[in-house]
Amino acid sequence: MQRKVINLIYFLTVFIFCSAFCTNLYAQNKLKFSCSAQIAEALGKDVIEILKEKRGIVFDLKIVSSDTALHRLENGFSEIAAVTLPVSFEMAEKGYVAIPFCKDPIVVIADKSVKLESVSSEEVKKIFSGEISNWSQIKGDVLPMVKIIPCETTGAYKNFERLFMGIKPIKFDFMTYCSISVISGVESMKGAVSFISHGAAVKSDKIKIFDIDKVSPMNSKYKYFQVFTFVTKGMPSESAKGLIDVALSKKGQDIMKEKGMIPIIPLD
């Protein structure tokens, strides 16, 4: 019994001394940021680096769906959210501040084995409603279509449904939890087709991006856009304002334009 007590005391002593060796780090200004996967993929790292370099602001970044990002904001888990969904009037009445900052084309992507360059909007509707299931039905090779879509809670799903499908339900073969995971799915499956933001799609050289109705997503006449919006609960904090200002800055806008996005608040 005596030995056990001595051993216990000693273990505790060693533990306390070991803990005392930990160095306390001076906490930098941390911004809790919930970001849609599409926005994080398109802009995230570049903007984060600018913000860290210029203002020393460090992110506590959580990449989730747009819907989840708004819920996290509502429940106090983040100070600012970046979403691809429109913010309702009801939310504005409750005191949420929405700042749309850029538009990004939503594009239809396919595996590189598909030998087509353009599809019509009507064909896109038929593909994702299940009426077309083989590429040969739209002048491609005889190759079955594999439809991969992002989860229903994502901004990509909701925006695509609104812009292309109307009242027709979406039919699919695979569904991904994270919206940008559709890119990996399309890269690895022959005949695969999906939809995602242009800013995220251009990062991969193993997929092709279709023109819609023979209009390229880089063309100003392209009609299918998602709007990227910053949302805060009440007025943005100083750190959140820093992030917003970086997105509106020349450097931030140059990054957006490089990836085919259109800044909503132009500099000139």
Added chain:
Amino acid sequence: MKIKLLFLIIFVFSGCASFTTAMWPEVEKEVVGKDTIVDEKVGYDYELKAKEKSFKVIGIPYCLEKAPVHKITKKQHRGIVFIVIEVPIWGLGLADWVLSYVISESSEKDELIGYRPTGAKKECLDQKEISLISQSKIMIQNSESGEVYWTKTDENGEFSLKDVLGGYSGEKTWNIFMNYNNENRYLTTIWW
């Protein structure tokens, strides 16, 4: 009894932990210090002061707070496992532990390598002028549709929303931005 005492002494002063600590190479790490400084002016914070039917834009200079960054090179306190094993068997080993601690602490070298922004803004110590931001472009954005309207501040840094949104019906939230020195800055959001 003497043999037991001898073993005890050997294990107390065996030096497993202190030997391991001394022989292992030093480890480098960066530590941000707490003695912050206020650096030179880096920009203006813009505030919108509401008057009766117009707004005034003022600029308050701010400086960034910076914290020193130290490179600390030190031998890590190692061999805790040896001490933990020794103690329950022999009830001692503290001397070994203390010796390895001394080796570790005495090897510490501290070098200041620069300053890094902490992210906090501070009032500049020697420049406290507040400027009226005159003849600057003001952008007013409908937060629902994203549509942007334009106006300019006058020589007093003032602008009126009524001039821009006078014909608009229905209550909406509007984001107000300013373009100054070719940079866009978010000012505030209002109901109109």
